[in-house]
Amino acid sequence: MKVCALRLLGAATLVAAVAAGCGGGGSAGGDDRVMIGVSVEKTGPVPALGNALKGAEAAARAINAAGGIDGREIELVVRDNAGDPSKAIANVEEFHDRGIGIVVGPVFGQNCEAVAPIVAKNDMVDFCLSTQDLNPELVERQFGIGVGYTETVGFDVAFLATRGERIGVLGEKGPAGDRTESIAEPAARAAGATVQFERIETTDTTAKPQIQKLLANGVESIYIVSCGPIAIAAAREAIDLGFDGTVLMPNCFASAAGGEAMKGFANGNVLISAPEFLLGAPPLGGRKAAIERYQDEIDAPDTVVAAGWDAVFFAAQAIEQTGSTEPEAIASTLEDDFRFAGVWHAGTTTAADHRGAITDGALVPAEVTPQGTFTPLEAKR
Incomplete structure (x- = not known):
């Protein structure tokens, strides 16, 4: 052989x-x-x-x-x-x-x-x-x-800035949330937007108080930055509270299981930055x-x-x-x-960058559908 x-x-x-x-x-x-x-x-x-x-x-x-x-x-x-x-x-x-x-x-x-x-x-x-x-x-x-992480958060915040100048962020308590805030704030400023932070624990079962604070301050989008079950709960609560702006989920939920978990409250406003290979279109x-x-x-x-x-x-x-x-x-x-x-x-x-990854093709803004799939926003235009 x-x-x-x-x-x-x-x-x-x-x-x-x-x-x-x-x-x-x-x-x-x-x-x-x-x-x-x-x-x-x-x-x-x-x-x-x-x-x-x-x-x-x-x-x-x-x-x-x-x-x-x-x-x-x-x-x-x-x-x-x-x-x-x-x-x-x-x-x-x-x-x-x-x-x-x-x-x-x-x-x-x-x-x-x-x-x-x-x-x-x-x-x-x-x-x-x-x-x-x-x-x-x-x-x-x-x-x-x-x-x-820096590239992901920066990409997501810059995208949300195209949908409104006031961005609400649900970040984790502790060093992880501090890191998110240190990336998101300058990214928002560079895009002509502002961010308001509320903190959640990965073990929380509800984020309703934090979401209500964000809504009271008139945010136009909510960026959830947590890979725990609280992220799903928070997205559902935002929709249930009547929020009609963009809810952007963390890309750790860009999977078949993530789509299944989100489809019950997908209403056209729940988005995610998904890699190209999940979007169904022929790869380029x-x-x-x-x-x-x-x-x-x-x-x-x-x-x-x-x-x-x-x-x-x-x-x-x-x-x-x-x-x-x-x-x-x-x-x-x-x-x-x-x-x-x-x-x-x-x-x-390189010696200066041991990751060197590009966002092109890896982070594509997409809508979560009621079928639990992801549709790139470009395809809906």
């Missing part, structure tokens, strides 16, 4: 070769494998984040079926960090002890932050699946998958080949699944381009204007 060693000069290159049937899935066998540690939140407070594993496993299967990385199959070593930073650290330490220097995950921002110094200390390389901004002091060997631009392959192989309408998929393709392309599985060499490649076009993540990483 023929083995095709694919030169991964871009995600589209690999996708096109796989789609053409290159390779016969020949096994590298024995120890001649590319070992990747995967640490995800399969259990814990937000087990949905564990869905990243579904994407990672599907990507590994697709790459292996196409001949692997220079004939070497990928083998994933999976561990559950249960949403606990100490367990995430323990997972990375175990990978290191087993001689595995390449890591995918975690997905929780706090877990990525916890493992970053461990990855650097052990001379490993890590692909963080969280949108949390990467701390320049800690991310010597950590690279982000997907659009970062640099992501086209990656999206088509993803939809052929897995078709999971979920950004978390897509992040896991992209991370493995991202790692495979970096290994192939480097010609080595040595983490230090891979990190050097990734810091040298490394370009990648995937399903959820696309952009260029």
Whole structure:
């Protein structure tokens, strides 16, 4: 059976070769494998984040079926960090002890932050699946998958400014909310708008008092910045209180499950910034080949699944381009204007920016429909 060693000069290159049937899935066998540690939140407070594993496993299967990385199959070593930073650290330490220097995950921002110094200390390389901004002091060997938090909040606020000058924000209490506020306020000023903040706890069951304050101050849109169940409750309460402005949901709900949760109160004013591959329209631009392959192989309408998929393709392309599985060499490649076009993540990483993701194609303003689907606003004009 023929083995095709694919030169991964871009995600589209690999996708096109796989789609053409290159390779016969020949096994590298024995120890001649590319070992990747995967640490995800399969259990814990937000087990949905564990869905990243579904994407990672599907990507590994697709790459292996196409001949692997220079004939070497990928083998994933999976561990559950249960949403606990100490367990995430323990997972990375175990990978290191087993001689595995390449890591995918975690997905929780706090877990990525916890493992970053461990990855650097052990001379490993890590692909963080969280949108949390990467701390320049800690991310010597950590690279982000997907659009970062600063870019996401800035994009959403700028969009809302086109729908009215007074933006209400429901942000979380504590450092997460402080970070949201520090991004949203200058973004609003730059767009000629103002923001009013109200704080919520992720464990809250209602946000009615906060919403009533926002409505009393005449906000024209409400931006909910929380990935907990309170976000769904708050959106429903805003509609029930008669708010007829825009309710913008956080893009962590851009999935089939999120659409299902929101369809009961979708009234034409509930919007979300969704990635291109969830919107049903034919994909365009640099992501086209990656999206088509993803939809052929897995078709999971979920950004978390897509992040896991992209991370493995991202790692495979970096290994192939480097010609080595040595983490230090891979990190050097990734810091040298490394370009990648995937399903959820696309952009260029550099020494100054270990994420380098672009919003184009990743954040598209869309309406949540009563059927639980997403329709890009451009399609409704």
